[in-house]
Amino acid sequence: MRVSIRGIGKAVPDRVVTNAEVAKRLGVEPEWIESRTGIRERRYVSDGESTATLGLAAARQALDRAGLTPASIGCVVVGTCSPEHQFPSTACVIARTLVMTTAPAFDISAACSGFVYSLAVGASLTASVGARHVLVIGADALSKNLNFDDPVTSPLFGDGAGAAVIEADDGAEPMRFSLGADGAGGEQVFIAAGGNRQPSSPETLAQNLHCIKMFGREVYRSAVRTMTSLGAEMGAGGFDLLIAHQANRRILVDCAAALDVDLSKVYLNIDRYGNTSGASIPVAICEAWESGLLTPGDRLLLLAFGGGYTWGGAMIRWNLPMPTGNGEGSLDAGAEAHTGAPAELLPVGT
DSSP states (O other): OOEEEEEEEEEOOSEEEEHHHHHHHHTSOHHHHHHHHOOSEEEEOOTTOOHHHHHHHHHHHHHHHHTOOGGGOSEEEEEOSSOSSSSSOHHHHHHHHTTOOSSOEEEEOOGGGHHHHHHHHHHHHHHHSOOSEEEEEEEEEGGGGOOTTOTTTTTTBOEEEEEEEEEEOTTSOOOEEEEEEOGGGGGTEEOOSSSSSSOOOHHHHHTTTTSOEEOHHHHHHHHHHHHHHHHHHHTTTOOSEEEEOOSOHHHHHHHHHHTTOOGGGBOOOHHHHOBOGGGHHHHHHHHHHHTTOOOTTOEEEEEEEETTTEEEEEEEEOOOOOOOSGGGOOSOTTOOOOOOOGGGSOOSOO
16 A cells, blocks of 8 residues: 555634633532643534534645645545434535545544544555545544533543545555454443434433443553554554554553653644544644654654544654645644634535
8 A cells, every 4th residue: 555645634623622611510620630631621613513514624724735626536534433424424525515526435433543444444445446546534523422521521522623635656655554443342432322223312312322431441441552562563663753542641651651652752732632533643643744743754653542442553654745834734733723614514404
């Protein structure tokens, strides 16, 4: 799978939700949240914003930076566990708004591993269906699936999206991937209702069964164990920067310690965004590039772990030149892309 990254983008909502706001509802101190998670604030979608509007904004930025039009894209793959609809897929919704009428488009549900899974699938499609350019998006708006009175989950999650345009490139070093899953982990972090097994009803809504339920201690142990093993496998030849799923700062610190990796080689932005699920890795990649931490030739190690359980690792030889200014991404590590007018998304069912 010889592919390279042609363009990258991100989008986060404007609405900032601080620990003070979350802590007031839970009856705890803001410092209690930060000490246990490393999170100081997160972003929530507002009215008219959604997984698809975030994904669309990130996709447009990636396309602009790649110097390509939607007509150049041969396939759209979206990693999300908070899709716009049961169907059509979020990928189809985004493709429709981009006026893409023939390219295949579909979602991948792998929770927080969604972007790595999608990147692996997208890379393989450049060969199997001859799609020279593939648009890969990781997007989630899990604030819509939170029980705000739950002290385990309500401080953790935020909303966002990241996108990458990848292209077939015979001169590129092959991307390496390792993917896996253990369905037994589905008992540890899940949303119970809303599917065929337990359809939506007034009762499921009243019982908060559409909200994320997580057994934090077991998820923490499994995440550290799995990502450490995956990092030892994928990063054995060395790497320049580690970007892991931003679930909890302590998970990232413990993984780095187990891998004997200095924290200076680990990208962290969980303090500003919280856990954005499938969006966390592409948003972090985009920020690392915008801030000048990635230069051509760097080896980038991606590690993800999510509900299912699912996990994924990737080793990428970075190829994009450093950004040159506002037109190519800000050099401010805290720079952000916004969603723009939510009305840009074409409605479904009207």
